[in-house]
Amino acid sequence: MIELLRKRRSVRRFTADPVSAEHRAVLEEAALRSPSSRGLDPWQFVWVDDPELIGRLAKAKHHGAAFLGGATLAAVVCADESRSDTWVEDASIASILLQLAAQSLGLGSCWVQIRLRQRADGGSAEDYVRDQLGIPGGMRVESIIALGHPAEDPPGHGIGSLDRSKLHYNRFGA
Ligand SMILES: Cc1cc2nc3c(=O)[nH]c(=O)nc-3n(C[C@H](O)[C@H](O)[C@H](O)COP(=O)(O)O)c2cc1C
Structure with a gap:
């Protein structure tokens, strides 16, 4: 694990080669193995490999999403907020575990923040993504x-x- 972390970087440029079915299966398994508070598993994952849909997701927000247009696979990490008050933490843990699993397979990945982000017209990036993929409200x-x-x-x-x-021992500042 520490070797994986020593090499870990965000990757925003991808080749046109698709992610194989075997690699996708590992990514799916890794996502579902994520820990969550009280084991409530509030997350849902939408896997998108349709280039047209990926192109639309790349327009989800003004800055920091355009590179998504070059990805061959996108994992949209959602969570049911009524199921757990720690859905942000749970979805974030699943997101980073997915990234590390991808790295372990020799794949590249980068996080695109959607929650709390806005589109150029001031609309919500979350609403836009929900609309594109038929993700229910809530x-x-x-x-x-x-x-x-x-x-x-x-x-x-x-x-x-x-x-x-940033490291402290026994007391902050020490
Ligand atoms: C919570 C979170 C949100 C992020 N959102 C974006 C994003 O919307 N677009 C983007 O290009 N990178 C995004 N990143 C990637 C960071 O920019 C990147 O991790 C940081 O610059 C450090 O670079 P490194 O991952 O190569 O070490 C995000 C990372 C995290 C952890």
Whole structure:
């Protein structure tokens, strides 16, 4: 795991090669193995591989989503907010586990934030994504994880770049 984390980076450029059925099955399993508060598992995952739909998702918000248009697979991470008051945490954990599982398969990925984000016209990115994919109201959309074979290979963050001033021992500031 630490080797995976040492190499971990967001990947925003992908080749046109599709994610294989075997790799997709692993990603699906990883998502469903995510821990959640009280084991309530409030998440739902919409897997999108239709290029036209992915193109529409890439327009979900003004900044930071356009690169999604080059992904061959998108995992839309939703959660039922009436099911758990920790749905944000649960959906976030599932999102990052999906990213790490993708990396372990040699795939690249990047998180696209949807919750609390707006479209250029001021509309909600969440409403737009729900409309595109027929996601029912009440089902919140936390993120879209862009997935695919990497067309870039950013180096992991060097050990010297880690900000150790964020670490505290027994007391904050110590
Ligand atoms: C909660 C969260 C939301 C993010 N949202 C976006 C996003 O909307 N668009 C994007 O391009 N990257 C997004 N990212 C990726 C971050 O920009 C990236 O993780 C950060 O710049 C550090 O780069 P690295 O992942 O390569 O270490 C998000 C990451 C997280 C954890």
